[in-house]
Amino acid sequence: MAFQPSRLGTKEHWDKVYEEELANFREIGDEGEIWFGEESVDKMVEWTEENTPPSDELSVLEIGSGNGTLLFALVEAGYSRKCLSGIDYSPDAVSLSRAIASSREMQDIQFNVCDFLTEEPPVLPKMTGDTSNNWDLLLDKGTYDAIALGEKDDGGNTPVSRYPTRAARLIKPGGYFLITSCNFTEDELKEVFDTSETGLRYHSRIQHPTFSFGGKSGSIVSSVAFRKL
Ligand SMILES: C[S@@+](CC[C@H](N)C(=O)[O-])C[C@H]1O[C@@H](n2cnc3c(N)ncnc32)[C@H](O)[C@@H]1O
Numbered sequence: 001m002a003f004q005p006s007r008l009g010t011k012e013h014w015d016k017v018y019e020e021e022l023a024n025f026r027e028i029g030d031e032g033e034i035w036f037g038e039e040s041v042d043k044m045v046e047w048t049e050e051n052t053p054p055s056d057e058l059s060v061l062e063i064g065s066g067n068g069t070l071l072f073a074l075v076e077a078g079y080s081r082k083c084l085s086g087i088d089y090s091p092d093a094v095s096l097s098r099a100i101a102s103s104r105e106m107q108d109i110q111f112n113v114c115d116f117l118t119e120e121p122p123v124l125p126k127m128t129g130d131t132s133n134n135w136d137l138l139l140d141k142g143t144y145d146a147i148a149l150g151e152k153d154d155g156g157n158t159p160v161s162r163y164p165t166r167a168a169r170l171i172k173p174g175g176y177f178l179i180t181s182c183n184f185t186e187d188e189l190k191e192v193f194d195t196s197e198t199g200l201r202y203h204s205r206i207q208h209p210t211f212s213f214g215g216k217s218g219s220i221v222s223s224v225a226f227r228k229l
Contacts, residue, residue, distance in 0.1 A: 003183065009149030009159075011089055018092035021067060022099070031100050032067040035142040036221050040180055041073050043206045044141065044223065047178060051204075051225070052137050054078045059124055061135045061170065062086040063116050064143025068097030071109050081108035085124055089115040117147070117162050121170065134172045140179040148183060168198035171228040176203065180223040189224045200226035 007013045021032035034041060052058060060079070062071055065086025075081055086109065088094050097111040112122050127134060150159040167177055177200060179189060186205055194202045206223035 003149055005151045006149040008146055009151065014088075014090040014146070015092060018066075018090045018096055022092045022096045025096055025099055029103075031069070032096065034069050035066065036180060036182060040141065040208070040221055040223070041070055043208065044070060044139065044178060044180060045073050045077050047204070047206055047223070047225065048074060048079075048137065048139075049077055051176060054080065054083075056080055056083070058083040058137070059127060059135050060084050060137045060139065061121055062139040062141075063121075063167065064088055064140065064146065065097060065111060066093050066142075068100055068109070068111060070139060070141055071097075072100065072104060072106060075104075075106050075109065081106050082124065082126055085110040085112070085121070087112050087114035087116060087121045089113065116143070117159055117166065133170050135170050136172060136175045138167055138171055138175075138177045140167075140177075140181075142180070142182070144179055145181050145183040164193050164195070164198050164200075168193075168200050168228065171200075173228055175228050176225055177228075178223065178225045180206075180221055182221045184222065186222045186224050189222060193224075193226050198226075199229045201229060203227040 024030040025032065060083055065071060065088050068086055071084045071086050074084060086097060091113050094111045094113045101107050101109050110124055114121050144163060147163055148160040152158050171177060181189060190202050193200050203225040208221050208223065
């Protein structure tokens with residue numbers, strides 16, 4: 001499905017959001033918005049525990065990590081801070097997640113400014129010698145949705161069209177990609193990510209509460225996992 005471009009697809013929008021969230025955190029300790037609510041965080045953590053249990057060998061990258069909520073929840077579930085990395089293109093998002101990490105004594109989580117569509121995500125310190133294409137698990141909660149609202153370039157290409165192959169390339173063979181979206185259905189996500197070009201195959205889904213509307217039932221958010229061949 002193609003969406004009308006919106007300000008949610010612009011860096012200016014996210015820079016403003018995180019400038020405010022960072023100021024709030026500094027003033028009153030508010031850690032900011034939990035996208036799709038705590039239940040979606042809990043369910044993504046449960047899926048991760050079942051499929052990639054905590055281990056010192058693991059490497060996990062969150063694309064568009066915002067205030068870092070999902071990675072903090074993984075530490076609370078027993079994941080080593082040294083296995084976790086978050087990237088975001090908004091510098092204040094990275095400052096906010098680092099400030100929250102310090103307040104929770106979780107500074108070893110790596111948070112870096114990086115535009116996922118144009119830059120290579122930095123590897124973890126323990127991945128020295130590895131190429132950047134060696135992650136066990138890539139996570140996305142709301143970032144693909146945001147990127148899908150970006151404007152087409154001069155050649156008429158949407159930024160989001162670059163996402164699936166860029167994501168797939170970073171995952172090691174046998175590794176996973178878990179995505180939670182509110183703008184795309186499970187079938188739409190499968191169509192885009194499970195292709196011969198990405199080398200990803202549908203693996204599993206997370207069941208979210210369903211709602212009924214006009215005789216159709218569906219979930220407000222979809223979480224789908226893919227595995228690299
Ligand atoms: C809906 S928010 C979700 C944030 C976080 N995943 C969470 O669940 O709290 C989308 C995030 O994607 C980031 N983002 C959007 N486009 C990006 C890009 N090209 N590279 C890196 N981050 C991006 C935004 O700055 C924002 O933090």
